[in-house]
Amino acid sequence: MAFDATRKDWIRRAAPSSRVERIEAYFGGHGYDMHRHDTYAIGRTLAGVQSFHYRRGMQHSLPGGTIVLHPDEAHDGQAGTDAGFHYRMIYVEPALIQRILGGRPLPFVRDGISADPRLYAASGALLQATGQDIDPLQEDDALFELAHALCAAAGRRTGRRTPDYAAAERARHFIHASLDQPIPLEDLARAAGTDRWSLSRDFRALFGTSPYRYVMLRRLDLARR
Structure with missing residues (x-):
């Protein structure tokens, strides 16, 4: 997809779901200031370079990877080049992940970007275009796959007591x-x-x-x- 820096910014939201919020957006330069969610923000850059401050560093997301922002971690967003950036994102409540994991600590992807192919594949069904409806059963299956792919991508943290x-x-x-x-x-x-x-x-x-x-x-x- 070709980009023009003079294009106007836009955001599209999918029809409301009881489980997952989905957006798709394009920004030619500055996207959004530092903020945080109490959800996972999981997405992928479709074109351009998506740059953001996260955990005291600057990260750069390119097509082919998966963005994973942990709940309550501050971040911003801007274009890494003059071409702007186009991306999709889903927002998933930690409680929903916990219903699948059954009490394990939340998976944590340290740098906010993962190249793990399992996570990329598992997130694909939920990161469809916002105009594409997702069947409820498909959504449940995709959430199950996503939760376990997050665990695989994050690796196992050792030396900690099991939470109650x-x-x-x-x-x-x-x-x-x-x-x-x-x-x-x-x-x-x-x-x-x-x-x-x-x-x-x-x-x-x-x-x-x-x-x-x-x-x-x-x-x-x-x-x-």
Whole structure:
């Protein structure tokens, strides 16, 4: 696909899904300022060079690789050349990945870009053009493949205790049921059946962000409705 630096920037969003948000975009220069999501952001550059600051470094995504931004990691985006960049991205909640992995720590791809062919293949079904509908069963199958490909691409982290997934999930359900009232960490730990600091550590490992930030973002979601 040929690019012209005078082209206008654009963003397209796929029809809403109960599981995955999908976008496709083109930027001729500056794309977006530093920000963060409480989801995985997984995508691929279709043309051009997609450059972004991530974890104290500058990364450059080219066609053929897979972008994997971990939940709650700050990043920006801009064109790496005058040709601009064209990309697709999906946003996947960590809780959805956890339902598939069953309590393993979230896979972490350190540099934000992976050349792993398993991950590239597994993400393809979800990274179709935004005008292309994805069958719900196909989406479920693709999410299963994606979760396990993320684990394969990230490798195994050793020397860490196994997080208490059941307790962290009880805490997450308590949060969703209590968004209209204050939620002290002590109450959250009591509902989860664990101590405060174990919960705080395990929640981060399993859902990619702290209990406090998770509460704040869910309240923002509620306010937008």
